[in-house]
Amino acid sequence: MATQTGLPLFVLGQGTDPHSEKGVDCPGELPPASDPGLVERARKAKEALGDKLFVLGHHYQRDEVIQFADVTGDSFKLAQQAAARPEAEYIVFCGVHFMAESADILTNDSQKVILPDMAAGCSMADMATFDQVEEAWELLEEAGIADITVPITYMNSSADIKAFCGRHGGAVCTSSNAKRALEWAFEQGQKVLFLPDQHLGRNTAVLEMGMSLEDCVVYNPHRPPSADELRRAKMILWKGHCSVHGRFTAESVDDVRTRIPGVNVLVHPECKHEVVLKADYVGSTEYIIKKLEAAPAGSQWAIGTELNLVKRLAQMFPDKGVSFLDKTVCYCSTMNRIDLPHLVWALESLALGEVVNQITVDADTTHWAKVALERMLALP
DSSP states (O other), rough: BBTTTTTEEEEEEEOOOOOOOTTTTTOSSSOSSSSSTHHHHHHHHHHHHGOOOOOOOOTTTTTHHHOSSSSSEOOHHHHHHHTOOOTTTTTEEEEEEHHHHHHHSSSTTTTTTEEEEEOOOOOOHTTOOOHHHHHHHHHHHHHOGGGGEEEEESSSOHHHHHHHHHTOOEEEEOTTHHHHHHHHHHHHEEEEEEOOOHHHHIIIIIIIIOOOGGGGEEOTSSOOOHHHHHOSSSSEEOOOTTTTTGOOOOOHHHHHHHHSSEEEEOOTTTTTTTHHOSSSSEEEEEHHHHHHHSOTTTEEEESSSOOOHHHHHHHTOOOEEEEEEHHHOOOOOGGGGEEEHHHHHHHHHTTTTOOOSEEEOOHHHHHHHHHHHHHHOOOO
């Protein structure tokens, strides 16, 4: 079936980019909501629910969804915001599955966390399953190093991986406090098992803590390192990555510097090590936003993070030149699953008293995941 322009419905925009890989070229604007009445329906449902509803919107969400968020932010900030509103019966999380799990862990038992589309997962979080991590820990035990290894998991992980870290004396970290979390971990032991993003772990260890690349070994659950390799390493990095940030390359940085003289390259630490080495600034999503806020008018910026946020920053700061780091448009496909139709369906269902897509974490997992989160919160 085709639109009036002759383009297939799944195309996000018009035009083509010869530098795009096959199947991922989607230049142009996201299409408007298919039903012009959806915005009004969402507004009415939200109004009907009143203080019973609290809507969280991650920075990477579509504009059509983010306009209904009561609070915007990164995943941990949003989960904290939900916990700070105990009067809200319904927490609608416009993000991905692991974020909604974190909100359920931190909120009270009377609150219900809803994810508008259950298909909104996270490829990075999915790269480390509980069974795989359990098997990895058994290998560390066989190598005689489990008792000196502290597991640290990035916030972008499932609840059961957070709970695993809690059970084994570890903690959670964010992209903002990864260095502090690693410093704490090395006070507890001699090695760190860093889950599930190898790039954040490597960039933090090497660029912020003075380790060498030789101090790191990548743990591939399908082809694990040898016992000797594990014993030699200080940082055991899980072979996981962000599908969005992993697309940026060193060549992307070189290219944008050629195209935009004097450009400042600002990237997220989930980017590859070689990209971070070539960037001018590296930091979390909140850091990126604050850096643009403080930048002088007329300055030029190429940003290596999710495209919805980059586009929003360009709109927020029209006096500054804001560009996407790569030529290939790169939306987070799972974040974009939370669209206006799904949000309207969730809100209208709640307004009718029907709880849909509730995210619940069992009591034991909640306990140990909260232990790992609380260790992070106790960091200086």
